[in-house]
Amino acid sequence: MSFLGIDLGTGSLKVAIVDENGGQQAAASVAYALETPHAGWAEMSVQTWWRALGEAAARLPDGLRREVKAIGLSGQMHGVVLIDEAGEAVRPAMLWPDTRARALLDEWPEPQPNPVAPGMAGPLLRWIVRHEPESARRTRWALQPKDWLRVALGGAVATDPSDTCATALADPDGVWDAALLQRLDIPSEWFAPLGPSYAAAGVLSQHAAQALGLRAGIVLATGAADTPCAALGSGLARDGDALLTTGTGGQIVVLAEHEPAMVRGLHRYRAASDHWYRMAAMQNVGIALERARAWLSYEWADAYNEAFGDQTGHASGLTADAAPTFLPYLTGERTPWLNPAARGGWLGLALDHTRGAMMRAAFEGVAFSLRAGLDAIRASGVTVTTLKLAGGGSVDARWRQLLADALNAELHAVDCPNAAPRGAAILAGIASGHWHGHDLAGLAPGATRVASPQGDAALAGRYARFLDLYGRVETWFDAAASDDEKR
Structure with missing residues (x-):
């Protein structure tokens, strides 16, 4: 029995398989580059991510892939992927280094529960509403990167508090702020239902299973943002x-x-x-x-x-x-x-x-x-x-x-050289019922002192x-x- 963690990062996609004791059995990664079609923009085609996932999965041993019981997801924070009713991307994903929405930050009333940055989903979506009305018209869901990937794998449209609380569109607990969305003229129906990071959120589709060399029907965890996944995995x-x-x-x-x-x-x-x-x-x-x-x-x-x-x-x-x-x-x-x-x-x-x-x-x-x-x-x-x-x-x-x-x-x-995908794999283990919250401290990897201040x-x-x-x-x-x- 093993669990697969996928970390959809800014510069690379990483995968790691961990065993039932939390030990890493195999890992792989595929790098890619940000796209900057205009000064201050930071974008990525979702097809780049999908190809990277296929390449990374192909580098894992076939036998280990067949033993995977559940998949967990980790993803770069703040960015946003717009998809239509059919699940197709409306435009390239907009990512956290993007500064195009800098002039819109004053539209957020003070005080905010967290600092608001231009590369967060809120300012980016406000920019879309103002500057790309056709993209807005075609949008059915505005997803965080890892949530887009779960949907592409056949999972449910869902999200978790670790990602929503960092969008500048939710309260500190991660619940979508309906009044703020209305104030910013961002449609509230764009946003996915909220659930725990470690909850089950659908299963792997036959199409995705064939593409990745995995078994169809295995559990997909909701997943979490990369920083909390790295914290969990560490x-x-x-x-x-x-x-x-x-x-x-x-x-x-x-x-x-x-x-x-x-x-x-x-x-x-x-x-x-x-x-x-x-x-x-x-x-x-x-x-x-x-x-x-x-x-x-x-x-x-x-x-x-x-x-x-x-x-x-x-x-x-x-x-x-x-x-x-x-x-x-x-x-x-x-x-x-x-x-x-x-x-x-x-x-x-x-x-x-x-x-x-x-x-x-x-x-x-x-x-x-x-x-x-x-x-x-x-x-x-x-x-x-x-x-x-x-x-x-x-x-x-x-x-x-x-x-x-x-x-x-x-x-x-x-x-643990792959903390974020390891954290995602632990979420997969919880979603499938193998681990529970009280097991987390016992799953901590070892750590070696490597430097002290002089x-x-x-x-x-x-x-x-x-x-x-x-x-x-x-x-x-x-x-x-x-x-x-x-x-």
């Missing part, structure tokens, strides 16, 4: 457990038994279990490092080697005061600034700076942005000295040490300068955004 089960995930974006999650207080810049969302979590959400982690690497014409191995070549402090051997600073906010930023107009770049470059110095500054800038998010959590009254570590962007030992120093926290790498005073000084630089240029970003909107 073993967060008790109040105060904390996780750092680094992928395209970055999240710092702290589990809470009860609903956390509202704090500006932080999110408080429902978990995949019956818990809550605080979250600092940073948009520019892997996406910023990848762009910096491309700008500097590095292969990844060379980027790491030259950025971390000088273990005494800085790749170029420069003093802390002479090192350049990199703001990574290429797609705006959420925690702690709540500024979709924020932008990035290097400042402090001199003629004797090398590519290595610039790449090191990019790594530090991303680490500093994560620290700013963690500082917001700490300021809310939560003590965080240890973080579990997950995500494909956090495997290099030198990068881990920089993160530990920048965050001033011990890092424990989860002994009290790097020079790095602390560069972090202070990073914060000062952002504060000095923030009004410039806002002015530039206003000029763009006028044009």
Whole structure:
């Protein structure tokens, strides 16, 4: 007996099969690229996702696929997929890095239970209503990415609180806000019924089973958003457990038994279990490092080697005061600034700076942005000295040490390379009746301490300068955004 977890991510689709004890038996992934037909847009054809799922499934052993008893789903948060009455996509999916709806955020009345970002389903759907009336006319359902995939697999039209509470269209518990939908002129009938992440929501169709090499009729769990799935798969089960995930974006999650207080810049969302979590959400982690690497014409191995070549402090051997600073906010930023107009770049470059110095500054800038998010959590009254570590962007030992120093926290790498699909597979096991809520703590994977803070005073000084630089240029970003909107 085994369970399949599918994680529909921003840059790749991952699948993992776990056995009846929660151990991973096999995994595979297929990468794809965001589509940007216009500046500030972030889209994806759902056919790209479907092809990636077929390719990933084909890489799993045939025998293991035939033993799968249930499927669970994890998906990137915030984006939206519009489908018609026949289940066909009306247009490409719109995803969380999308900033086209930035000018519409003022239409949300204050206070909101969570920060509102332009790439959330609410602003994106408001943009559709205003700018693509034909798409709106054809729409029957507005689904979260993982919910679209479940429907494509033959499952029910449904959703869960971990996704709905992050749409900017629901209350903190995830219940759709009918009054807000009416105020924004977004049809309430577009939205799927709500159920637990671990509930059964249909079964695999014959067509999908043939495409994926699975048995038709197996249970499909409702599933959850990728961050709470990663938290579940990483073993967060008790109040105060904390996780750092680094992928395209970055999240710092702290589990809470009860609903956390509202704090500006932080999110408080429902978990995949019956818990809550605080979250600092940073948009520019892997996406910023990848762009910096491309700008500097590095292969990844060379980027790491030259950025971390000088273990005494800085790749170029420069003093802390002479090192350049990199703001990574290429797609705006959420925690702690709540500024979709924020932008990035290097400042402090001199003629004797090398590519290595610039790449090191990019790594530090991303680490500093994560620290700013963690500082917001700490300021809310939560003590965080240890973080579990997950995500494909956090495997290099030198990068881990920089993160530990920048965050001033011990890092424990989860002994599970595919936390989000593993969490989805656990939801499948619950939906099929194999596991129950009281089993979750016992399913936690092992974790190994991989880095401890070393009290790097020079790095602390560069972090202070990073914060000062952002504060000095923030009004410039806002002015530039206003000029763009006028044009």
